[in-house]
Amino acid sequence: MNYEMIFKALGEYTRIKIIKLLAYKAMYVCELESVLNMSQPRISQHLKILKHANLVRDEKEGQRSVYSLNKELIHDVFSQFTGFLDMPLESLSGFEQEYERIQRLNNDPEVICCKNSGDK
Amino acid sequence: MNYEMIFKALGEYTRIKIIKLLAYKAMYVCELESVLNMSQPRISQHLKILKHANLVRDEKEGQRSVYSLNKELIHDVFSQFTGFLDMPLESLSGFEQEYERIQRLNNDPEVICCKNSGDK
DNA sequence: TAATAATATTATTATACAATTATATACCAA
DNA sequence: TTGGTATATAATTGTATAATAATATTATTA
Numbered sequence: 293m294n295y296e297m298i299f300k301a302l303g304e305y306t307r308i309k310i311i312k313l314l315a316y317k318a319m320y321v322c323e324l325e326s327v328l329n330m331s332q333p334r335i336s337q338h339l340k341i342l343k344h345a346n347l348v349r350d351e352k353e354g355q356r357s358v359y360s361l362n363k364e365l366i367h368d369v370f371s372q373f374t375g376f377l378d379m380p381l382e383s384l385s386g387f388e389q390e391y392e393r394i395q396r397l398n399n400d401p402e403v404i405c406c407k408n409s410g411d412k
Numbered sequence: 413m414n415y416e417m418i419f420k421a422l423g424e425y426t427r428i429k430i431i432k433l434l435a436y437k438a439m440y441v442c443e444l445e446s447v448l449n450m451s452q453p454r455i456s457q458h459l460k461i462l463k464h465a466n467l468v469r470d471e472k473e474g475q476r477s478v479y480s481l482n483k484e485l486i487h488d489v490f491s492q493f494t495g496f497l498d499m500p501l502e503s504l505s506g507f508e509q510e511y512e513r514i515q516r517l518n519n520d521p522e523v524i525c526c527k528n529s530g531d532k
Numbered sequence: 533t534a535a536t537a538a539t540a541t542t543a544t545t546a547t548a549c550a551a552t553t554a555t556a557t558a559c560c561a562a
Numbered sequence: 563t564t565g566g567t568a569t570a571t572a573a574t575t576g577t578a579t580a581a582t583a584a585t586a587t588t589a590t591t592a
Contacts, residue, residue, distance in 0.1 A: 356538060441568070
């Protein structure tokens with residue numbers, strides 16, 4: 293689960309509006325266009341970003357595309373990120389070096405940083 | 413609750429690392445600096461963004477600052493955003509025009525968009 | 533098959549963001 | 563009160579992102 297990509301996709305006003313509308317109901321691009329009163333390329337490009345983050349799905353219907361919200365992913369990313377924060381550091385891939393450096397800090401705070409009185 | 417600001421703050425790799433470390437324990441800037449092995453201004457600037465989003469708090473301790481994670485906000489933003497998605501459109505401030513345009517679409521699909529056969 | 537509709541993609545431009553370097557501020561200790 | 567430590571801010575540069583305008587692609591229909 294790529295938190296950075298998903299939160300980045302969520303962190304933009306136009307995309308939040310699109311997500312909210314798709315939460316209401318699945319829509320064609322042209323419907324989003326009229327409802328949001330925004331240009332078609334603008335909508336399409338934001339939909340592309342949301343799709344890459346797996347936040348929406350699309351289905352071809354002739355010449356149209358119906359976009360729908362992937363609510364499960366939103367639920368999952370929230371619960372998994374909460375779990376990620378609660379997980380012990382030493383068991384997290386991607387934090388090996390950080391965990392090592394924290395251990396070194398715990399053992400010998402003077403050497404690494406905060407030269408004066410290493411205890412808070 | 414400013415979803416855009418909060419999700420944007422969450423959507424960056426360095427900040428995710430900082431958040432994870434602060435979830436482990438509150439830390440000084442200089443500790444984050446050594447643990448993440450990143451420059452001090454880089455850390456400080458990301459902390460500033462996180463603080464503006466209310467994701468972290470800081471407390472002065474002499475010349476140092478202890479930063480700690482605001483876990484409640486993370487929990488709140490997740491649950492409130494889920495609620496936001498489930499909320500009926502008509503009761504949402506900021507979606508008045510969109511709601512109106514959707515109603516118009518429902519009444520007369522031909523006029524607004526998707527010229528050919530307005531039903532999916 | 534020509535014309536149009538719906539969507540996607542590309543090019544361009546302007547703005548936002550991240551990282552670095554340099555500097556400033558505040559606190560502490562000798 | 564001088565020197566050093568911890569943090570913050572400012573200036574700069576490079577990259578990423580968003581919006582628009584223009585074009586391409588695909589499906590539909592006349």
